[in-house]
Amino acid sequence: MSFFKKCYDNFEEYVCAGLVFLMIFCLVLQVVMRIFTGSSFAWTEELSRYSFLWAVFVGAALAVKRGGHVRITAQFGRLGVKARLFFRVLGDAVWIAFNIYFITVCWETIQEGLEYPEISPTLGVVKGHVEMIIPFCFLLVSWRIVEQYWKHWRAGTLAGLVNYEENPQ
Incomplete structure (x- = not known):
């Protein structure tokens, strides 16, 4: 694995570990x-x-990348895989739209603060x-959501996103 790919794949882990170390060191x-x-x-x-x-x-963003964020999926349990996937995509599209809206509002506020x-x-x-970390991380969250779909689509495993037995997300 190349150095840059390793940094990209583990970006959130490295940054979180460094920030927690800095926090503990200061305390x-x-x-x-x-x-x-x-x-x-x-x-x-x-600091x-x-x-x-x-x-x-x-x-x-790390929780999104690992699929460890909270999702309420019980209401979709009796639906077929295609219907569950539809609602998952719909929910994620709303989530990304909210993130983009929030990024624009944050950016306007930060520009005023600058x-x-x-x-x-x-x-x-x-x-x-x-405070620039806030819109950056909302953008990173959106990117990781899209990246998750891209990886599953390329692998032909989109159904794995909603198949609870194979992928407990």
């Missing part, structure tokens, strides 16, 4: 400093908060830059 540093000096670095709390926020949104920047108190970064 441990904060605790150690409070124990030994009685005070702490102010930036560790803010751990931002890394947690980013890890949550990247983790949502035009009139709010600076974080300890790190001194523009909060609009930190």
